[in-house]
Amino acid sequence: xxxxxxPEKLLSVFKGAPVELKCNYSYSGSxxxxxxxxxxxxxxxxxLRHISRESIKGFxxxxxxxxxxxxxxxxxxxxxxxxxxxxALTGFQKLVFGTGTRLLVSP
Amino acid sequence: GAVVSQHPSRVICKSGTSVKIECxxxxxxxxxxxxxxxxxxxxxxxxxxxNEGSKATYEQGVEKDKFLINHASLxxxxxxxTSAHPEDSSFxxxxxxxxxxTQYFGPGTRLLVL
Numbered sequence: 001x002x003x004x005x006x007p008e009k010l011l012s013v014f015k016g017a018p019v020e021l022k023c024n025y026s027y028s029g030s031x032x033x034x035x036x037x038x039x040x041x042x043x044x045x046x047x048l049r050h051i052s053r054e055s056i057k058g059f060x061x062x063x064x065x066x067x068x069x070x071x072x073x074x075x076x077x078x079x080x081x082x083x084x085x086x087x088a089l090t091g092f093q094k095l096v097f098g099t100g101t102r103l104l105v106s107p
Numbered sequence: 108g109a110v111v112s113q114h115p116s117r118v119i120c121k122s123g124t125s126v127k128i129e130c131x132x133x134x135x136x137x138x139x140x141x142x143x144x145x146x147x148x149x150x151x152x153x154x155x156x157x158n159e160g161s162k163a164t165y166e167q168g169v170e171k172d173k174f175l176i177n178h179a180s181l182x183x184x185x186x187x188x189t190s191a192h193p194e195d196s197s198f199x200x201x202x203x204x205x206x207x208x209t210q211y212f213g214p215g216t217r218l219l220v221l
Contacts, residue, residue, distance in 0.1 A: 043213065046209065046210075097151045
């Protein structure tokens, strides 16, 4: 079965600290993994996807098939990074979301 | 960019009435749209896949007669919650598929059934 697990409901850090939002998945085939972000009072939007191998707003995520993980990282968190982050995988167009992690970056 | 709108953004209705929520892709055509439901402090749960010109595909446990989906054009999908009850109160979000496994999300519709 397809499943995405985000073990942390809340991650609170100070500005400038490194951030790692954990995501583990289970999928029988070769998944495509995504990170979506939802800022306060805004719609859900794509942050990055593993096949792009790009860094968006300083965030990166590496797909580790051995550990079935797709953790989201940023070396220096900013206050504007405070948001809800959802890890998701897709198969046949459908998205399966994790339960989300709220990142709170304090000054 | 790709913009998806939803209307209404918020609706309050009496128990037993039906509510229609519209999802539009404003600047692209979407043969496939998705409807999600999100409970407070929980993740998005896929309810159904809406395919233009054909019947929607519902996820397990979602009542198709309760949640009617119509995808009459390449830019519009509607979700009708029939005979709504308080337990149907939730945040309903649609997304439109633009290809290459990319979905663009609407802002959501908050439904409150009294």
